[in-house]
Amino acid sequence: METSDEALCQRVAGHDESAFDLLVERYQQRAFRLAWSILRDTEEARDLSQEAFMRLWAAAGSFRGHARFSTWFYRLLVNLCLDHRRKHRWWHQVFSREERADREQESPLERHAGPATDPTETIGRERALASVWDAAQRLSPQQRAVLVLHVQEEMAMSDVAAVMGCAEATARVHLHRALTTLRATLGKKEER
Amino acid sequence: MSRHPDAELSAYAAGSLANDDRARVERHLADCAACRAAVADFRVLLEQLAATAPAPPEIAWPRYRAELGARREARASASWPSRWLRPLPLAAATAVAAACAVVLYLANGTPPAADLASIEYEGLAARMELIDNYRAVEQLDLLEDLDVIRNLDRLAPTREG
Numbered sequence: 495m496e497t498s499d500e501a502l503c504q505r506v507a508g509h510d511e512s513a514f515d516l517l518v519e520r521y522q523q524r525a526f527r528l529a530w531s532i533l534r535d536t537e538e539a540r541d542l543s544q545e546a547f548m549r550l551w552a553a554a555g556s557f558r559g560h561a562r563f564s565t566w567f568y569r570l571l572v573n574l575c576l577d578h579r580r581k582h583r584w585w586h587q588v589f590s591r592e593e594r595a596d597r598e599q600e601s602p603l604e605r606h607a608g609p610a611t612d613p614t615e616t617i618g619r620e621r622a623l624a625s626v627w628d629a630a631q632r633l634s635p636q637q638r639a640v641l642v643l644h645v646q647e648e649m650a651m652s653d654v655a656a657v658m659g660c661a662e663a664t665a666r667v668h669l670h671r672a673l674t675t676l677r678a679t680l681g682k683k684e685e686r
Numbered sequence: 687m688s689r690h691p692d693a694e695l696s697a698y699a700a701g702s703l704a705n706d707d708r709a710r711v712e713r714h715l716a717d718c719a720a721c722r723a724a725v726a727d728f729r730v731l732l733e734q735l736a737a738t739a740p741a742p743p744e745i746a747w748p749r750y751r752a753e754l755g756a757r758r759e760a761r762a763s764a765s766w767p768s769r770w771l772r773p774l775p776l777a778a779a780t781a782v783a784a785a786c787a788v789v790l791y792l793a794n795g796t797p798p799a800a801d802l803a804s805i806e807y808e809g810l811a812a813r814m815e816l817i818d819n820y821r822a823v824e825q826l827d828l829l830e831d832l833d834v835i836r837n838l839d840r841l842a843p844t845r846e847g
Contacts, residue, residue, distance in 0.1 A: 515751075518751060518754065519751075522747060522750060522751070523745075523747075526742060526745060526750075527742045530742035530743070531739075531742070536742070536743050539742065540745070540750065540753075544750070544753060544754045544757060547754055548754075548757060548758060548761065551758060626731065626734045626735055626738060627735065627738060627739065627740055630735070641735065644700065644702075645732060645735045645736050645739065646735075646736070646739045650702060651697060651700070651702040663693070666693050666694070666696065666697045666702075667693050669696045669697065669700065670692060670693045670695065670696035670697070672696075673696045673699075673728045673731055673732070674696075676731050677724070677727050677728070677731060680731075681727075
């Protein structure tokens with residue numbers, strides 16, 4: 495039978511390297527995907543997901559087993575990502591502005607809307623779908639984290655709240671603000 | 687009509703409300719077209735988000751684990767020497783402070799008495815290049831600057847401002 499994450503974490507607390515390696519193998523992809531979904535930067539996601547494993551090695555003893563290991567570890571990782579965004583907010587704002595400016599410099603053909611009966615309707619629909627996550631990039635890091643945890647990681651809102659370290663009602667408010675903002679943003683786009 | 691259950695509309699659309707709350711929201715929706723429209727939009731958004739979640743870039747996992755291992759080793763080996771070598775820059779700062787004290791003492795115009803203390807001050811005053819290089823000393827941090835501290839007297843006098 496496979497050893498549980500919780501049992502492995504207890505062994506990591508006693509600095510068992512093989513238990514640590516097993517947990518890394520189990521969680522490396524999920525950790526990187528979650529960090530990347532929040533940060534949308536490959537190098538930052540690599541760095542912070544590795545840092546989360548470093549913290550796991552150093553602080554496994556503080557895992558008391560009250561929650562699932564995954565919840566405890568995700569909380570550690572999400573906190574790292576949100577702290578990172580907070581510390582580098584000014585840089586990210588400047589960068590995002592440049593990125594938006596780049597996108598606005600589209601060719602004249604792309605700037606003008608096509609005819610109403612566009613034969614490439616499928617392509618248009620795919621673009622619209624992709625723009626949902628593009629729009630999600632402009633949400634606050636907390637709102638985006640809640641969205642990623644609930645929609646992408648398929649976590650119940652009670653688990654999302656545990657990872658975010660807030661009350662479930664607060665997590666619901668983050669989700670609601672995220673969806674309201676997306677609805678308004680995408681609604682405006684469709685009106686154009 | 688009851689008050690709009692704003693924050694609960696998203697949770698309702700996401701299917702994450704407890705039975706009592708869900709029943710209350712449904713009673714409200716029966717009478718409120720605006721909230722029904724919002725719930726319908728939220729459901730579409732959640733479906734689109736779930737269906738189009740972008741995949742992260744591909745990562746070479748053996749390399750990722752090797753980097754992690756190297757990071758752990760680097761942190762483990764970097765932690766112990768810095769603890770006991772940290773007082774060295776403090777010693778340099780103390781030497782600078784002592785030299786400053788000598789300058790202030792001499793500036794008062796009082797000739798030093800020929801006692802042990804004055805001999806010590808004279809010795810310090812003979813090392814006045816520390817003051818010349820104060821700007822460099824001020825910026826020294828930890829052990830990576832140890833060689834600079836050792837070779838202060840070789841620094842060209844760089845007086846700024």
